[in-house]
Amino acid sequence: ETAELENVPPEFVEYLRAEGIEELYPPQAEAVEAGVTAGENVVASVPTASGKTLIAQLGMLSTIERGGRALYIVPLRALASEKKAEFEAFEDFGVSVGVSTGNYEASGEWLAEKDIVVATSEKVDSLVRNGAPWIEDVDCVVSDEVHLIDDASRGPTLEVTLAKLRQLNPSLQTVALSATVGNADEIADWLDADLVDSTWRPIDLKKGVHYGDALHLDDGTQRELPTRKNEKQTAAIVRDTLEDGGSSLVFVNSRRNAEAAAERLADTVEPSLSPEEKAELREIAAEIRDVSDTETSDDLADCVERGGAFHHAGLAAEHRSLVEDAFRDRLLKVVSATPTLAAGVNTPSRRVIVRDWRRYDGTAGGMQPLDVLEVHQMMGRAGRPGRDPYGEAVLLAKSHEELDELFDRYVYADPEPVRSKLAAEPALRTHVLATIASGFARSREELLGFLSETLHASQADDPERLEQVADNVIEYLERNEFIEREGEGELSATGLGHTVSRLYLDPMSAAEIVDGLRDIEDGEKPTAMGLYHLVARTPDMYELYLKSGDREEYTEVAYERENEFLGAMPSEFEDVRFEDWLSALKTAEMLEDWAEEIDEDRITAKYGVGPGDVRGKTDTAEWLLNAAEQLAAELDLGVSPSIREARKRVEDGIKEELLELAGVRNVGRKRARRLFDAGIENRADLREADKSVVLGALRGRRKTAETVLENAGRQDPSLEGVNADKSAEAAAA
Ligand code: ADP
Numbered sequence: 001e002t003a004e005l006e007n008v009p010p011e012f013v014e015y016l017r018a019e020g021i022e023e024l025y026p027p028q029a030e031a032v033e034a035g036v037t038a039g040e041n042v043v044a045s046v047p048t049a050s051g052k053t054l055i056a057q058l059g060m061l062s063t064i065e066r067g068g069r070a071l072y073i074v075p076l077r078a079l080a081s082e083k084k085a086e087f088e089a090f091e092d093f094g095v096s097v098g099v100s101t102g103n104y105e106a107s108g109e110w111l112a113e114k115d116i117v118v119a120t121s122e123k124v125d126s127l128v129r130n131g132a133p134w135i136e137d138v139d140c141v142v143s144d145e146v147h148l149i150d151d152a153s154r155g156p157t158l159e160v161t162l163a164k165l166r167q168l169n170p171s172l173q174t175v176a177l178s179a180t181v182g183n184a185d186e187i188a189d190w191l192d193a194d195l196v197d198s199t200w201r202p203i204d205l206k207k208g209v210h211y212g213d214a215l216h217l218d219d220g221t222q223r224e225l226p227t228r229k230n231e232k233q234t235a236a237i238v239r240d241t242l243e244d245g246g247s248s249l250v251f252v253n254s255r256r257n258a259e260a261a262a263e264r265l266a267d268t269v270e271p272s273l274s275p276e277e278k279a280e281l282r283e284i285a286a287e288i289r290d291v292s293d294t295e296t297s298d299d300l301a302d303c304v305e306r307g308g309a310f311h312h313a314g315l316a317a318e319h320r321s322l323v324e325d326a327f328r329d330r331l332l333k334v335v336s337a338t339p340t341l342a343a344g345v346n347t348p349s350r351r352v353i354v355r356d357w358r359r360y361d362g363t364a365g366g367m368q369p370l371d372v373l374e375v376h377q378m379m380g381r382a383g384r385p386g387r388d389p390y391g392e393a394v395l396l397a398k399s400h401e402e403l404d405e406l407f408d409r410y411v412y413a414d415p416e417p418v419r420s421k422l423a424a425e426p427a428l429r430t431h432v433l434a435t436i437a438s439g440f441a442r443s444r445e446e447l448l449g450f451l452s453e454t455l456h457a458s459q460a461d462d463p464e465r466l467e468q469v470a471d472n473v474i475e476y477l478e479r480n481e482f483i484e485r486e487g488e489g490e491l492s493a494t495g496l497g498h499t500v501s502r503l504y505l506d507p508m509s510a511a512e513i514v515d516g517l518r519d520i521e522d523g524e525k526p527t528a529m530g531l532y533h534l535v536a537r538t539p540d541m542y543e544l545y546l547k548s549g550d551r552e553e554y555t556e557v558a559y560e561r562e563n564e565f566l567g568a569m570p571s572e573f574e575d576v577r578f579e580d581w582l583s584a585l586k587t588a589e590m591l592e593d594w595a596e597e598i599d600e601d602r603i604t605a606k607y608g609v610g611p612g613d614v615r616g617k618t619d620t621a622e623w624l625l626n627a628a629e630q631l632a633a634e635l636d637l638g639v640s641p642s643i644r645e646a647r648k649r650v651e652d653g654i655k656e657e658l659l660e661l662a663g664v665r666n667v668g669r670k671r672a673r674r675l676f677d678a679g680i681e682n683r684a685d686l687r688e689a690d691k692s693v694v695l696g697a698l699r700g701r702r703k704t705a706e707t708v709l710e711n712a713g714r715q716d717p718s719l720e721g722v723n724a725d726k727s728a729e730a731a732a733a
Helices: 010-018 026-033 052-065 077-093 109-113 121-129 133-137 146-150 155-168 184-190 233-243 255-272 275-291 295-305 317-328 372-379 400-411 425-437 444-451 455-459 463-479 495-503 507-518 528-536 550-560 575-595 600-607 611-634 640-652 656-662 669-677 683-688 691-697 702-711 726-732
Strands: 042-045 070-074 097-100 116-120 140-143 173-178 194-197 205-211 214-217 222-224 248-251 308-311 334-337 351-354 358-360 367-369 391-396 483-486 490-493
Touching (some): 010 052, 052 140, 109 133, 121 133, 121 425, 133 155, 146 155, 146 173, 155 455, 173 184, 233 248, 255 295, 275 295, 351 372, 391 400, 425 507, 463 483, 495 611, 507 528, 528 640, 550 575, 575 640, 640 656, 656 669, 691 726
Parallel strands (some): 042 173, 097 116, 308 334
Antiparallel strands (some): 205 214, 358 367
16 A cells, blocks of 8 residues: 555655555555665566556655655656656655756756756766766666667667766666566666566556457457448547547558548548537647648648547647647547657557558668567557556458467567667767766776676677777777877877767767868858758768659759868769768758748658658757867867858758848747848847838737847837838738
């Protein structure tokens, strides 16, 4: 019983009771047995939605009760605010909560005041790199979704971060939460932790495969679930769920498929909506349209009005949360999603349909089956405790052979073991440099010593391989002047190396940028395109893929603009490098279009991406250009002003001539353009212009115009009695 919990604030027990939690779930009770409230290390490998968060809370709050501080590491930025909101309930009994995402550089002094800090592993890593002193005062660290250590791109950061935190504070309590994986015992061994390994779930989960007119379930039973004439399997299952008063979550393998499926499934849902539901959905659709003025936004709103929605990483964050909330409120009856939704966002549903179990994989070539772990996590979203009698997760088979295959591959199969991905060079490059720059390791010996404390070392059957890769990396970093070797294997970072580590760049990105910048002749001014291409071809920028026909088109552009590129263009015969160059060119052209004030809508259509992608790319470019500016300063290259200009243009999406106007607060790309077209070209013009012209250019919006005038430093910004100049309005339109 929760009333018997020791070492936690008594108010927490009351809080749990108010949440309807009187008794611990069995895995939670096991975690208490294992000493989670007594400062012991615990690894909990428990199915999705089975109360892992409470185990973390017990660890954190008992630590705080003893006067300590806690750090909660989330796998996704989107989850940080969700977790923070959840923990803020503890503020009622004096526990303060802070969230640290955003800016990689800030050392976050203010966080030192907080009892609980929520952050992504990248953020924690950067705080360690920047020597944030309070990091050493953390007494309890929680690692949520620790199985993501297996993820090639982000896993190594989590692994290294946990190893560093544990080295900084040998008495640190580590609580690691994992989906059910086969080798949770190895993670527990690595972390010197007790293991809670459970398959218990609060609500029954039936897994199965739909084939023909029946649902075949893992308990050996079958249920009739016929498809109507011309009806797809997914639609039939969604309809069946609706008839039973439930909702469905459909996982598909691409954004485009998510959008297409939502569109079609809304046809299935619409007839069953009540007039009240329709009215509420129309309101949500209006909010969605308000977020942004794009085709995706419109398509999403159209679906939502009819009771369906799509969800993928190309959506704006506001769109995503509107969809998640409406689905949790049961207003939306079906959501089709890419797997991002399975990773942590709490959106249970009566039925989960895993429609696509293969995904296009460029590196492996062609369609590849999803991991068992990933499919199980999607399936785990089925069933809302206390709301549904049970959850049901369904795969779809087209043939009898496929029915058998899916049972073997996913329904009866165990998830893959978690394996460290640290030995991959890109990961080691970054982390070895950071480990040396932050003084964690001052020699090759110390570096190898630190690496031996990682999960990788504890899993490796060939310890010499890690040593070998580490030596390659040391050599690479030395060759690029990021580190220096002195005397007896002593290692230290150069000024450049410190800058790279502090900027959180992949050293390979930094090397590419440094080479490109050094290629600029004295007194020459690089073009925005040249700089955008330079940052677009670093490994820190995800390039846009080339579609059919793109190769020819961008090859032409590449030759036309060859003299703008910084660094030599690879020859067409170097297939892979040339292709990469063209992908970067496509990305750079998108950045340039944005900075040339092309409408967002036209950009998303031209490049076949969502508005979220345009934002994502411009944000990354802004960050990399900022890094380039600092590298240029570090190397005394006189190109910082050009880089700054290119950065500001991509930040605001404006041509050069608007730079000054857009520097005035509350003036974005659209307002700056309207003012400029009405003859107001800079701050001074704003201070002296005819007020009616300003008001006209800002479409008669008085409050906005007054704020803008005030921000431009105008003495008397009041617009009382001023009428908008219609010709300015017309000029701007
Ligand atoms: P996980 O992190 O394992 O995916 P959560 O921690 O989000 O799962 O828990 C899922 C739901 O179960 C939450 O709504 C939570 O409030 C509820 N819950 C957790 N523990 C208990 C409990 N002991 N009794 C009743 N409900 C619980």
